[in-house]
Amino acid sequence: MPCHNPGGNKRLNIIVCIKQVPDTAEIRINPETNTLMREGVPSIINPFDLHALEEALQIRERSGGKVTVLTMGPPQAETALREAISMGADEAVLLSDRAFAGSDTWATSYTLAQAVRKLGADVIFCGKQAIDGDTAQVGPETAEFLGIPHISYIRKIEEIKDNHITVQRLMDEGYDVVESSLPVLLTVVKELNQPRMPSLKGKMAAKKAEIRKMNKDDIQADEDCLGLKGSPTQVKRIFAPEIKAERKILEGTPEEQSDALIQELRNVKCL
Amino acid sequence: MSIVVRVDKCSGCETCLASCPFDAIVMKEGKAFINEYCNYCKTCISVCPEGAIIETEEISNFKSQISNLLDYKDVLIFAEQREGKAAPVALELLGAGRRLADELGVKLLAVLPGADEPEAKELVKWGADRVYLCSDARLRKFNDDSYADLLTLIINEQRPSIVLAGATPVGRSFIPRVAARLRTGLTADCTSLEIDGETGNLLQIRPAFGGNIMATILCPDYRPQMATVRPRVMKRGEYNETRTGEIVSIQLDEIRTRTNVLETVKEVSEVSVNLHEAEYIIAGGRGAGGDKGFRLLSELAQALGGVVGASRAAVDEGWISYSHQVGQTGKTVNPKIYIACGISGAVQHLVGMQSSDIIIAINTNPEAPIFNVATYGIVGDLFEIVPLLTKKIKELKGI
Numbered sequence: 001m002p003c004h005n006p007g008g009n010k011r012l013n014i015i016v017c018i019k020q021v022p023d024t025a026e027i028r029i030n031p032e033t034n035t036l037m038r039e040g041v042p043s044i045i046n047p048f049d050l051h052a053l054e055e056a057l058q059i060r061e062r063s064g065g066k067v068t069v070l071t072m073g074p075p076q077a078e079t080a081l082r083e084a085i086s087m088g089a090d091e092a093v094l095l096s097d098r099a100f101a102g103s104d105t106w107a108t109s110y111t112l113a114q115a116v117r118k119l120g121a122d123v124i125f126c127g128k129q130a131i132d133g134d135t136a137q138v139g140p141e142t143a144e145f146l147g148i149p150h151i152s153y154i155r156k157i158e159e160i161k162d163n164h165i166t167v168q169r170l171m172d173e174g175y176d177v178v179e180s181s182l183p184v185l186l187t188v189v190k191e192l193n194q195p196r197m198p199s200l201k202g203k204m205a206a207k208k209a210e211i212r213k214m215n216k217d218d219i220q221a222d223e224d225c226l227g228l229k230g231s232p233t234q235v236k237r238i239f240a241p242e243i244k245a246e247r248k249i250l251e252g253t254p255e256e257q258s259d260a261l262i263q264e265l266r267n268v269k270c271l
Numbered sequence: 272m273s274i275v276v277r278v279d280k281c282s283g284c285e286t287c288l289a290s291c292p293f294d295a296i297v298m299k300e301g302k303a304f305i306n307e308y309c310n311y312c313k314t315c316i317s318v319c320p321e322g323a324i325i326e327t328e329e330i331s332n333f334k335s336q337i338s339n340l341l342d343y344k345d346v347l348i349f350a351e352q353r354e355g356k357a358a359p360v361a362l363e364l365l366g367a368g369r370r371l372a373d374e375l376g377v378k379l380l381a382v383l384p385g386a387d388e389p390e391a392k393e394l395v396k397w398g399a400d401r402v403y404l405c406s407d408a409r410l411r412k413f414n415d416d417s418y419a420d421l422l423t424l425i426i427n428e429q430r431p432s433i434v435l436a437g438a439t440p441v442g443r444s445f446i447p448r449v450a451a452r453l454r455t456g457l458t459a460d461c462t463s464l465e466i467d468g469e470t471g472n473l474l475q476i477r478p479a480f481g482g483n484i485m486a487t488i489l490c491p492d493y494r495p496q497m498a499t500v501r502p503r504v505m506k507r508g509e510y511n512e513t514r515t516g517e518i519v520s521i522q523l524d525e526i527r528t529r530t531n532v533l534e535t536v537k538e539v540s541e542v543s544v545n546l547h548e549a550e551y552i553i554a555g556g557r558g559a560g561g562d563k564g565f566r567l568l569s570e571l572a573q574a575l576g577g578v579v580g581a582s583r584a585a586v587d588e589g590w591i592s593y594s595h596q597v598g599q600t601g602k603t604v605n606p607k608i609y610i611a612c613g614i615s616g617a618v619q620h621l622v623g624m625q626s627s628d629i630i631i632a633i634n635t636n637p638e639a640p641i642f643n644v645a646t647y648g649i650v651g652d653l654f655e656i657v658p659l660l661t662k663k664i665k666e667l668k669g670i
């Protein structure tokens with residue numbers, strides 16, 4: 001898979017996995033039907049994936065190579081790919097097939113891995129998580145299917161040299177400096193960089209760019225591993241966050257209210 | 272099923288090319304590549320001198336596994352350790368796991384890598400029936416490969432029906448690899464776990480879409496049913512000095528690590544630690560209005576011996592740093608008392624503090640949703656109420 005360039009630092013083939021997601025900041029739930037109100041909610045590139053793309057573009061600008069954006073989704077996900085091209089991606093691949101519908105993280109990762117294998121890559125970037133599902137599973141699972149290592153929560157790339165990469169991985173209590181051989185899959189956090197805005201030239205390029213389309217046959221997928229049928233998990237029920245209702249409203253003047261509160265807390269031995 | 276070349280191992284010797292009856296192997300940039308003509312005859316696997324061609328067999332295995340659902344019984348938790356001590360989330364998993372195991376009438380197993388026998392005994396006292404202890408010092412530090420290999424090994428041998436791990440940086444990083452390998456489902460970041468009375472399946476409940484909705488996820492046809500659990504939402508089990516259990520020592524011959532930690536740098540913010548350990552959290556939102564409001568809150572915090580928290584709105588306004596933020600994109604806390612001052616109670620805030628023992632809401636707007644989760648509500652101005660509370664508590668404590 002990797003490009004061969006004896007003697008020097010190689011020019012990297014980079015794939016960035018991006019997902020088109022509804023802007024969850026704008027989502028509301030219909031209190032009567034308990035369903036999502038998705039109407040009018042804009043679709044965006046998953047914010048973490050923009051940081052992944054930015055980092056890929058910076059690597060290419062430093063040492064050459066190629067940045068391919070890859071998405072699995074319905075035909076309209078093409079918009080996300082064109083937006084990525086307007087930021088500077090070289091190529092775009094849309095993995096789309098009705099057989100992919102209903103994929104959970106297992107099936108999504110399997111499908112993405114089959115496509116990556118087909119395309120070939122030295123470094124694969126994913127976002128830390130997608131803001132619709134917040135699972136953070138697709139990156140590591142894809143790496144497992146590819147049989148390559150992964151490093152999660154990258155907040156800085158220290159060096160890429162001679163088939164080797166050194167990064168900082170964000171942890172609970174600080175960070176680790178981690179090295180790996182290539183190929184490797186990295187999932188990134190927002191501290192990594194500041195994503196650029198599309199340039200005018202990029203926007204023109206995005207209009208004209210040809211989007212490569214791949215379906216289940218192009219990636220030689222095993223049908224039993226695709227879409228709903230290939231997904232081990234099922235969504236059983238979706239509901240509005242429930243609220244407990246054991247509240248006691250403390251009445252009176254501020255003086256009386258605060259006295260009442262302190263009395264209550266003393267009663268339950270919390271003061 | 273598929274046959275793949277591991278490019279990191281392939282030396283480019285071309286032995287496999289000649290062996291393939293279907294002409295399905297080509298050289299690409301000096302490495303072998305298997306194209307769509309592959310008939311899965313596996314000849315190449317046997318001839319490769321580097322062992323670089325592998326069959327991703329986990330995919331071909333899964334059908335046989337499905338027919339054996341009933342072979343999978345126990346509940347297993349992954350006990351994460353820091354410097355040899357079980358992390359708090361491990362004890363919470365034991366609490367949740369114990370409850371599920373009792374309901375199903377099965378055993379509670381724990382896997383503990385990189386720690387020693389006394390710590391394994393602690394896990395027994397916290398509720399485990401059997402602990403698989405791998406005290407190999409090489410497992411002291413987290414590594415995706417070695418942790419995934421160890422856990423996969425134990426799952427394949429013990430066949431638990433349910434596997435739980437913490438939704439921590441460690442759990443969220445390597446558990447997906449295990450699920451991918453075992454060809455089973457994984458539900459991230461669960462906030463509640465229950466057993467379906469009819470089928471005995473695990474109901475995995477988690478927030479989605481930025482906390483706007485909750486979803487119940489099932490994994491009915493594959494085993495084990497795997498979930499990561501958000502730290503600090505499950506209650507620890509009962510600690511029992513006299514509880515007995517088995518400790519099984521595991522030896523690994525080879526430890527595979529393709530990534531290598533060169534250095535670990537600690538950058539613990541004191542606030543984070545304090546928020547997680549605090550018994551009293553006094554949190555301010557947009558209603559706190561600015562620095563003056565937050566000063567009042569920290570005076571109350573001081574009087575109570577607590578810590579100041581905040582809503583995202585207050586953090587976004589720049590009144591207080593992000594490390595204080597509670598909620599979906601901030602911290603999950605469960606203090607004894609959480610006092611929400613000038614916080615409206617958006618779902619994204621609620622998911623981070625809902626499991627506090629007592630919630631007190633102080634808000635001028637009687638319709639604010641925060642009152643729906645409050646144990647005690649005060650409809651009033653925080654600028655009046657908070658100083659009064661501080662004064663009265665100080666008097667009470669004689670300070």
Ligand SMILES: Cc1cc2nc3c(=O)[nH]c(=O)nc-3n(C[C@H](O)[C@H](O)[C@H](O)COP(=O)(O)OP(=O)(O)OC[C@H]3O[C@@H](n4cnc5c(N)ncnc54)[C@H](O)[C@@H]3O)c2cc1C
Binds near residue numbers: 026556616
């Ligand atoms: C994806 C996503 C993630 C998010 N993550 C988080 C998160 O982690 N944490 C979080 O907190 N939010 C989060 N939010 C934001 C959340 O939706 C709300 O916008 C936010 O919590 C509102 O903060 P607030 O209650 O302080 O402000 P507001 O909603 O503006 O409420 C202010 C309240 O103060 C009351 N008030 C005003 N003056 C006074 C006074 N003098 N005395 C008493 N009360 C007064 C008002 O009545 C009002 O109820 C997230 C949003 C999204 C979309």
Ligand SMILES: Nc1ncnc2c1ncn2[C@@H]1O[C@H](COP(=O)(O)O)[C@@H](O)[C@H]1O
Binds near residue numbers: 071125128
């Ligand atoms: N359908 C998809 N197409 C391309 N990339 C995806 C897709 N789903 C997830 N990803 C990638 O995986 C990351 C984690 O997603 P998730 O596991 O869903 O939280 C995202 O930030 C993307 O980089």
